[in-house]
Amino acid sequence: MAAASARPSNAVARRRHPPIPSPRSRPSERSPVITEWHYEPPGTTLGALQRGLGRGLAAARREQATDLVLICLRRDHRWYWLIDQRALYLARLVRGLKIPTAALLDILHNPGETGDNAVDNVTEVLITLARGGRKSAIKGLRRYVETGPEWVDVLEQVAADLPRSTWHDLLPIVRARLASDPPEPADPGDPEPWLKRRPPLWGASPWVDWAAADESIAARVAEFPRLPGPGRPLRDVPTADLLAMVTGGEQQADALRELNRRGPHPELLAVADHLNRRELAGPVADAFEHLGAAAVPVARSWATPLRTSPAHAAGEQPACSPSAGSPPAGSASASSASPGSPPASSPPVYSPLVWTAWRVLAEHGDETDLPALQAAWDWLDLRRDDLCGYQDLAAGVARIGGPAAMAMLPRIRRAWFSPHSYERVAYLRAVFALAPETAGNLLREGLFDAEPRVREFAAAHVPLDDRSRSILAWLQNDRLEPSEVRAAAAARLQDP
Template sequence: MAERRYEYAPASTLPGLLQRGRGLGALMAAEDPAAAADLVYGCIRWEWRWDRQVDDRHLYLARLVRDLDLPLGPIVEQLAAAEDTCMRAARVLELLALDGSTEARDALNAYVQDGEHRELVLESVESMRSMADAPAPTRRTWADPLPERDSASLLAMLADPDVPENAKATALRALSRRAPEPALIPLVPTLGAADGTCQLPMLGRAVDVLGEQAVPAAREWATSDRPWLAGLGLVVLAGHGDESDLPTVLNELERAWVAQEWCGPDTLARGLARFGPRAADAASLLRRFWLWTPHSYERSAYLEALGALGAAGMDEAYTESLRDCEANARLLAVRRAPDGPRVRERLAYLRDDPMEEPEVREAARVRLAGVTS
């Protein structure tokens, strides 16, 4: 079991900022490293990622340890803790070793000799080494899994109540790789899982291919008392609806804020971004999500939407995000932060940091080359 605390400190405090991986937390910690030390160690000791499958903290925390010149002893001690804590400490030490820390490298080498979780740590270390030496990954594309079947037969599979759910999911995957099939639209309400709690896998992608064609039906789906169908309808309206759908999308975003549903509003934010300044009424709400969400993976979507809406304070938001825990947020900030000595200094830092993601390093290099040429 992960050692995790769900009671996040307010986002206006240093503990809350560090727990969320916000750039402002790194800036505030630098003002008093000694006072921030225990908070940084605590963010390694305890699991603060909202979704540890996608949220990132390791690079953020490794940078704090390095830039604040914090002793590594308390992190090395965490290698002897439970598996989840051990692995968080190991990931931070791996990055510091990549940066050239002999102490971090020696601690990892010692641990993999006889540590309780040595095999997991060794696998993680070897994976990081291979990634450091490998070229940047290419975007994965999915092939049609049923090229021998025409779309009409796939739709017939979806309409047949006796076809197993996994077979229907494969049919939906195939349709998502093909030209739009409007005949899918009336079938959508029947394509929930048997327990009624969610949609079948790949349904969202197959519907997204339909684009604006699905909007009239999506307006009805959005009013459904089945959460999965209502959610799908809202996603379609956010991604493909017109200005008349803005109130519906805004109402859902407000509902998610009140309920503190941190997973999913990024999709609504991206939809609002399509409308630019016409969705300016959403700026305050989007800013609240950007400031407060513990689900850091979604933060870049709020940042991008705020920029598209022409919200006030974006220069400060982009500058802060140069220190964000999420690579997507840093990448956006590298491209949009206002020019100036401090921004150039940070861009050089990102360009030259061996711990940084290759895409961010390259973007920083290109940006600096452009402003100094």
């Protein structure tokens, strides 16, 4: 029930990205002109590269498509910059096509004015190449820290992902940069902080490592605000009183959060009508996670349409969507990237917490709930520029299985081409669970996918032949691969 946790690099996890980038640059002081772009069809080499598909890597190598790879380095085509992965995928293309480090450094120093995350994108690739032993990548990154405008971001990524020996001696250079160009404090009212230079994250590397050697840095580290732990204003309130408080009042959410800390409470099901409010989405989802299958009857009730309307009703957001308001503006072509097919023009209106209900049914429902999961897929398709949540539905359909679930297989297969690549592993698992005899091509392609979890699953289940064994041996021996992928490849090679 909880949102799937991402496994980006430490540096990526700490950077201040926008919630969801869309296929259009936004205007700002740094980028006064909106630059339109779109995802090319996934059957084209560029479209496959934009999505991080295995077929894109294979086609680019076959076609020697250096120009297309450079396009994907200069603009970050990930749908969700924070968790979608591209660094190793692009680094392999750079390495395979013998693209010189100088070409990447040119992008790093001259990213253009599109505001499309080019610096972070190419920095991640350079760091990956550096981890693979390309010394010119390390030298280029160190030089950028000395002269580049976004040197703080680059330095913190280098310190997070490369050995201490590659950056520790940069302290004198950094000390001089801090003195000559002191960082400005962050503006909490800035609606687009990701498009501005930001101050250092003093509580992270390399600053905490340098604090012992530099009094000024030590003072900044000491002053850096630590995130407070979650408050518990109702810690001492008896459970019986909390159950009474969740039916309404100003502390309804606090009461529900405190109850969640104390384990499952079946009594909440009797007051479910009082909880069906969008502002309670988070704590209600946690409560239903604790309750498990016991929450299915309430979930079925909430998943029943209230009425039909020509306009899409506002509801709670899927896990990785913006926390409030409408999805971010983007070009019309972003909507065409949706994993599903267009639903009917007069969609039903649901209860405020219908997404929580559908996730309960996906995890605990049975074959009678498949129509509800199909309706949930339709609902997601209506959310312009929002590609989150399909993974939960695909996993639920695959878990339930059976002939009725097979009707959803074409939609799950189409979701494979979503540019939100983090969810792709769920679609591969679902296809393999529902129709393993048809999953061979996706498994073979998945060995080259941008997402490590896709490569791991593909390595564990790909049909064995001379070609796949050769690729598995390559994955097993590539030191840039995560340990999980290498282990899956090694284990699969032991099969007869």
